[in-house]
Amino acid sequence: MSATTTFALLANSTALPWAEVPEWPVAEFVEATAVELGRGARLCAWFGVPEGSSVRLVAVLAFDADNTLAVGRSTPVEPEGSMPFVVSNCYPSLTARHAQAHLFEREVWEQHGLVPQGHPWLKPVRKTGPGPAPANGEFFRVGGREVHEVAVGPVHAGIIEPGHFRFQCAGEEVLHLEIALGYQHRGVEAALAGGPHRMTMSQMETVAGDTTIGHATAYASVLEALSGTEAPLRAQWLRAVALELERLANHTGDLGALANDVAFLPTASACGKTRGDFLNLTALICGNRFGRGLVRPGGCRHDLEPARAAQLLERLQPALAEVEQAAMWLWESASVRSRFENTGTVFPTQAAEIGLVGPAARASGLVRDVRYDHPAGWHRFAQAPVAVWPGGDVLARARVRWLEVQRSGQFLREQLAAPPEGGIHEALATPAPDMFAVALVEGWRGEVCHAALTDASGRFRRYKITDPSFHNWNGMTLALRGQAISDFPLCNKSFNLSYCGFDL
Amino acid sequence: MSIPNIITNRLKRGCETMAYPRGKAPALPDRHGGALRVEADKCADNCDACVPVCPTQAITRTAGAPVALDLGRCIFCAECVAVCPTQAITQTGDHRLAVRRREDLLLGGPGQEQVRLAAALDGKLRKLFGRSLRLRQVSAGGCNACEADVNVLGTIGWDLSRFGIQFVASPRHADGLLITGPVTKNMELALKKTWAAVPEPKIVIAVGACAIAGGPFIGNPEHLGGASSVVPVDLFIPGCPPHPLTILDGLLRLLDRLEEGRVPPAG
Numbered sequence: 001m002s003a004t005t006t007f008a009l010l011a012n013s014t015a016l017p018w019a020e021v022p023e024w025p026v027a028e029f030v031e032a033t034a035v036e037l038g039r040g041a042r043l044c045a046w047f048g049v050p051e052g053s054s055v056r057l058v059a060v061l062a063f064d065a066d067n068t069l070a071v072g073r074s075t076p077v078e079p080e081g082s083m084p085f086v087v088s089n090c091y092p093s094l095t096a097r098h099a100q101a102h103l104f105e106r107e108v109w110e111q112h113g114l115v116p117q118g119h120p121w122l123k124p125v126r127k128t129g130p131g132p133a134p135a136n137g138e139f140f141r142v143g144g145r146e147v148h149e150v151a152v153g154p155v156h157a158g159i160i161e162p163g164h165f166r167f168q169c170a171g172e173e174v175l176h177l178e179i180a181l182g183y184q185h186r187g188v189e190a191a192l193a194g195g196p197h198r199m200t201m202s203q204m205e206t207v208a209g210d211t212t213i214g215h216a217t218a219y220a221s222v223l224e225a226l227s228g229t230e231a232p233l234r235a236q237w238l239r240a241v242a243l244e245l246e247r248l249a250n251h252t253g254d255l256g257a258l259a260n261d262v263a264f265l266p267t268a269s270a271c272g273k274t275r276g277d278f279l280n281l282t283a284l285i286c287g288n289r290f291g292r293g294l295v296r297p298g299g300c301r302h303d304l305e306p307a308r309a310a311q312l313l314e315r316l317q318p319a320l321a322e323v324e325q326a327a328m329w330l331w332e333s334a335s336v337r338s339r340f341e342n343t344g345t346v347f348p349t350q351a352a353e354i355g356l357v358g359p360a361a362r363a364s365g366l367v368r369d370v371r372y373d374h375p376a377g378w379h380r381f382a383q384a385p386v387a388v389w390p391g392g393d394v395l396a397r398a399r400v401r402w403l404e405v406q407r408s409g410q411f412l413r414e415q416l417a418a419p420p421e422g423g424i425h426e427a428l429a430t431p432a433p434d435m436f437a438v439a440l441v442e443g444w445r446g447e448v449c450h451a452a453l454t455d456a457s458g459r460f461r462r463y464k465i466t467d468p469s470f471h472n473w474n475g476m477t478l479a480l481r482g483q484a485i486s487d488f489p490l491c492n493k494s495f496n497l498s499y500c501g502f503d504l
Numbered sequence: 505m506s507i508p509n510i511i512t513n514r515l516k517r518g519c520e521t522m523a524y525p526r527g528k529a530p531a532l533p534d535r536h537g538g539a540l541r542v543e544a545d546k547c548a549d550n551c552d553a554c555v556p557v558c559p560t561q562a563i564t565r566t567a568g569a570p571v572a573l574d575l576g577r578c579i580f581c582a583e584c585v586a587v588c589p590t591q592a593i594t595q596t597g598d599h600r601l602a603v604r605r606r607e608d609l610l611l612g613g614p615g616q617e618q619v620r621l622a623a624a625l626d627g628k629l630r631k632l633f634g635r636s637l638r639l640r641q642v643s644a645g646g647c648n649a650c651e652a653d654v655n656v657l658g659t660i661g662w663d664l665s666r667f668g669i670q671f672v673a674s675p676r677h678a679d680g681l682l683i684t685g686p687v688t689k690n691m692e693l694a695l696k697k698t699w700a701a702v703p704e705p706k707i708v709i710a711v712g713a714c715a716i717a718g719g720p721f722i723g724n725p726e727h728l729g730g731a732s733s734v735v736p737v738d739l740f741i742p743g744c745p746p747h748p749l750t751i752l753d754g755l756l757r758l759l760d761r762l763e764e765g766r767v768p769p770a771g
Contacts, residue, residue, distance in 0.1 A: 128726075132692035154694045157673035159641040159655045161648055162691060183690045186645050187726030202559045202579055202720035202744075209647030209745070253652075266510045272659035273520060276748075279656075280533065287535030290649045292744060293581050302535060325513065332506040500647050503690075 005036060007061060007070035013221040013376035015437035018453060021073050026057060026091040029074035033059045036070070037098045042355055042368070044069065044440065044449045046094070046104035047464040048112040051076045055112040057091065058464075060438055060451055064373040069438055079113035090115035100355030103470060126182030126503050134182030142168035142175050150485060154183045161499035169485055177480040177488075179473050184503035192463040196223065196297075205292045208467055208501030210250055213242045213282075214443030215465070215501075216295035218450040221376060221439035223297035226431035226454055233378070233420040235299035240378035241415055242282060242291050244408040247444040249278035251359075251401040251408075252323050254496050258398050259330055261490045262339040270326035277319040281312055299425035306419075313416045320409040327402050340395035344479035344491035347392055354474045358446020359404065360495055362388045363396035370442035384411045397494040431458040443468060445498065467501030521663040525762055529599065529749055536747065537582050537595030541618050542611040544570030546592035554584035554593060560713065560722055572612040575601070575619055576716040579744035602741045602754025606732065609716070609742060622739055624760030629705060633679055634759050636668040639709070640678035640702065644695050645685030645727055650712035650745040654682065657748055669755055675699075680707035680738075686714040686727035687734055699735050707738040709754070712745050719744060 008021050024032055037043060045060040054076035061070045080090055093116035094101040105116040107125045116122065121140070129135030133154075141149065147170055154162035162183040168176040188207055192200065204219040205212045217239050224231055231239075256271025279289040286294035286302045294300055304312065330336050346356070351364035361368050369386040371379045387403035389396045433456050441448045446468030455461040476495045480488060522530055532538055552565045562577035563584055571592065573584070584593045600621055603609055608620035624630055643651050657664040658671070672678050675698045687695060699708075710731040713719035718729045731737050741754040756762045 126690070128689050132689055132696075133694065134690045154691065155640075155642055155675075155698050159643075159651050159671055161643045161646065161651065162694060183688065183694065184643075184645050184685070185688055185690050185726055186686065186721045187724040188721075190726075191721070191724050198556075198561075199559045199720055199722070202581070206647040206649070206714075206720050206744075209649030210652060212649070266514070269660050272656075273661050276656050276659060276661060283533035283536065285535075287533050287537060287582075288580075288744075289533075289653065289747070290745070292579070329506055329510055498648065500645070503688075 005063075005070055006032060007036065007072040009068050009070050010438065011376070012069060012370070012374035013225050013439045015225040015432070015435045018434045018436045021071050021436060023056070023073045023075050026074040026077045029057060029059070029072060030092050030094050032072060033061070034094055034097045036061055037100070040065070041070070043098070043100045043104065044438070044447065045451050045464050045466045046101055046108065047451070047462070048108045048114060049073070049453060049462045050112065054078045055114055057108065057114070058451075060449065062374065062440070064368050067373060069374065069440070071436065071438065077114055080115050089117055092117050093119040095119050099353050100471070102354075102474065124182070126185045128185070134180065134185070136164065136180040136182075139166045139178050139180070140168070140176060144170075146170050147175070163499050165488070167480075167485055172484045172486065174480045174483050174485050174488070177477045179477060181473070181499060181502050184500040186500070186504070188504040189463060189465060192460050195460045195463065201296065207465060207504065208469070208498040209290060211246065211443045211445065211448065211467070211498065211501065213239065213246045213291045213295060214441050214448045215450075216291070217243065217377070218439045218441045218448045220295050220297045221441070222437045222450045222452045223428060223431060225437040225439065226435050226452060227429040228432065229298055229426055229428050231299045231377075232423045232426055234422045235424045236378040237415065237420050238285070238300045238304055238424065239295055240382065241304065241412060242285060242294055243441070243443075244412050245278055245282045246291060247408050248405060249275050249282070250444040251405050252278060254401055254493065255323070255327060255330065255398060255405075257493045257496070258340075258394070258490070259336065261493050262336055264330065264333060264336050267326045267330045270322055274319050274322045274326070277315070281315060281319070284308065284312055284315070296425065298428040299423070301425070303424050304419070309416050309419060313413070316409070316412060323405055327405070330398070337395065339490065340398060341393060343394045343487050344483060344494060345391070345393045346475050346479050350478050351392065351475065354478070355471050356475045357471045358442070358468045359397060359400045360472050360475050361446065362386065363400040364392040365390040370440045370447050374440050376439065382411070382415060384408065394490055394494040433458045445469060445496070446472065465504060467498055469497040469499075469502045472497050473502065520660050521666070522661055525756060532597060532599055532747060532749065537580065537585070538597040538599055539601050539619060540573065540575065540578065540580070540585070540611065541594050541596050542571065542573050543592050543617055544612045546590045547571050548590055551589065553587045553589065557583040557587050559583070560720060570612050572610060574717070575609040575611060575742045576606060576740060577713060577722060578742060579713050579720060599747055599749045600753050601743065601746065601750050602739055602757055604739060606716070606737075606740060609740060622754060622757045625707070625738075625758055629707065630760055632705065633707070634761070637680070637755075637759060638670055638672045638678045639680055639682045640675045640698060641671055641682045641684070642695055642698050643684045644691035644731070645688035645721075646712065646714060647685075650684040650715070653745045653748045654684070654711060654751060657752055662748060662752065664752070667756065667759070667761055675701035676703070678702050678706070680709065681735070682709045682711055683715050683731040683735070684711050686718040686721050686729060687731055688727045692728060692734060695734055708735050709739040709741065709758070710737045711741045711751060712743060716740050716742060
């Protein structure tokens with residue numbers, strides 16, 4: 001219950017002065033966070049803010065049922081070995097009590113040297129090792145004469161991003177999968193310090209290239225919150241339209257790719273083509289198939305005039321009909337169902353424990369969707385029902401995508417019929433100094449979280465990006481437990497997570 | 505019910521592969537703008553309005569010299585086109601952008617108003633690869649947009665395999681690499697190993713602003729600034745990401761499968 005929390009409450013896409021964020025000595029801060037997580041809060045972000053030679057920990061929590069976010073911080077903590085003769089035990093691990101903090105604590109350790117005491121699997125997340133490759137560290141290994149290890153990647157067989165997968169197998173069965181990423185690390189967060197810079201907007205549009213609208217909207221919302229600027233309603237509406245087009249394109253592509261992975265080509269071929277049709281609708285709005293150049297702090301850069309909106313709607317209808325047809329083939333095929341059902345199951349308790357977000361969470365029966373739980377921008381006025389499917393298997397993740405394709409389609413039909421009037425861009429005021437802002441956006445993979453803290457001159461002192469993939473890669477490792485290793489591509493596709501969004 | 509339904513649907517839809525390159529190229533979206541053209545002699549004296557608005561610092565103008573635009577760094581946001589008071593930088597709507605040499609992407613000098621489009625591979629390589637090219641794709645820090653628009657060439661609308669071009673699962677089966685991303689330090693070793701595993705003779709195609717020069721991440725210390733920092737590049741295809749038509753044009757141009765003059769222009 002958020003009413004009794006000692007964290008500072010704030011709504012999605014708003015800001016509050018950094019001085020108003022409550023602080024605790026680090027052990028008490030971890031305890032307070034653990035208590036809130038125990039009461040059903042979700043960990044949206046957990047990161048460090050350097051202060052001199054020491055570091056403050058910051059937690060951004062979501063109370064979904066109460067439609068509010070909450071933020072708290074620790075007093076400064078000395079990293080291990082930062083000063084001679086000062087002994088720092090750093091802080092008691094949150095992961096030991098709440099698995100959803102697992103990667104966040106590893107990241108904080110890697111970035112700032114704060115050691116979470118009692119973390120069960122402390123190793124690097126993405127930093128470069130001694131050679132020109134990530135510092136992967138030791139992999140978890142299963143002993144026994146019958147056990148063998150399979151290493152896949154970083155370069156994969158298809159046209160996809162790089163990552164390394166290490167399987168511990170007994171025959172065909174996967175006992176354990178460990179995922180090592182970092183190959184895509186481009187230094188996104190480090191480049192943001194002292195920003196916004198000239199290149200920042202373009203970098204935000206390419207944090208995860210298939211989620212351009214999602215990340216760009218989160219970034220624009222953060223800057224608007226920091227500067228007290230409200231984007232015109234028409235721009236907010238346009239962002240919501242573009243966000244659903246992005247979702248349609250990616251979900252359609254995923255349905256096709258899932259069909260392809262079980263060799264069901266009619267749906268694979270049809271969805272492959274229709275995905276392109278949806279991308280072309282985004283290009284109709286702004287010229288770029290991925291929506292680059294559309295969202296800007298303060299509003300949007302291109303308008304969707306009535307004639308263009310009519311053309312969009314006209315081209316949307318047949319594309320939706322084609323996905324509907326292709327999806328029906330998928331559900332009607334017994335051979336597809338037998339491959340999808342009971343493959344790669346993540347149980348609801350596991351999903352909640354590791355903090356899954358997006359379609360992967362909703363496919364495990366968890367009702368969480370930023371558009372509904374934490375409405376900001378145009379979603380304050382227009383929402384789609386949350387698409388949930390029980391089961392947690394590949395079938396459920398495919399069905400949730402299908403439900404969302406239908407609901408995004410319906411949302412677009414409604415929105416295109418009744419656009420708000422007005423301009424599309426408001427001049428952005430200067431970001432306020434010493435402010436903290438959080439923006440969540442329900443991207444097609446799930447919750448995109450951007451948090452920013454400004455310095456005394458209103459520049460970025462710290463900017464933290466959490467792509468939904470950061471929450472969800474652990475879901476895939478759980479999905480593989482007890483599966484045949486030959487089902488790995490299918491399970492992987494059913495999550496379709498971002499490598500560069502994780503590696504930043 | 506499913507199978508007859510699928511077959512009927514298939515028959516009704518007919519062949520969905522585009523006529524290009526025998527027929528007309530599909531039109532680019534009207535707001536895409538295509539390749540940029542620079543007529544430096546139109547620049548007003550002392551005007552450098554386009555320089556500060558370019559997010560990737562692709563435009564430079566030193567005192568006394570004409571404006572210079574590097575399309576290898578360009579992400580085609582067209583902010584420069586919007587601010588130019590004299591229409592010295594304009595959009596041509598042309599999808600063709602691929603070049604063989606990095607310097608062919610530099611615009612602004614005399615006679616360098618537009619990109620100098622790629623020439624085909626030379627005799628022996630063209631004979632080897634002209635009708636059958638197998639590529640291994642390596643994403644080395646790509647954001648998944650270039651990857652997606654390379655992938656789309658395999659769908660029924662584009663049907664890349666009709667040209668004998670295919671993406672293969674192993675570098676051992678490949679005639680070359682198609683690289684996306686700025687080549688992160690963390691992918692340097694993997695890229696070098698993949699390159700070494702491709703049998704000679706081999707080619708490299710760099711797709712997208714990142715793979716050419718670092719794209720929106722130009723200057724970040726975590727990457728090497730493009731594919732040519734690690735391997736020799738035979739074809740550069742600019743864009744963020746390049747439109748699939750631009751990528752296809754580049755591949756066909758390299759293999760001499762486009763006969764200029766016989767192929768109608770885009771539009």
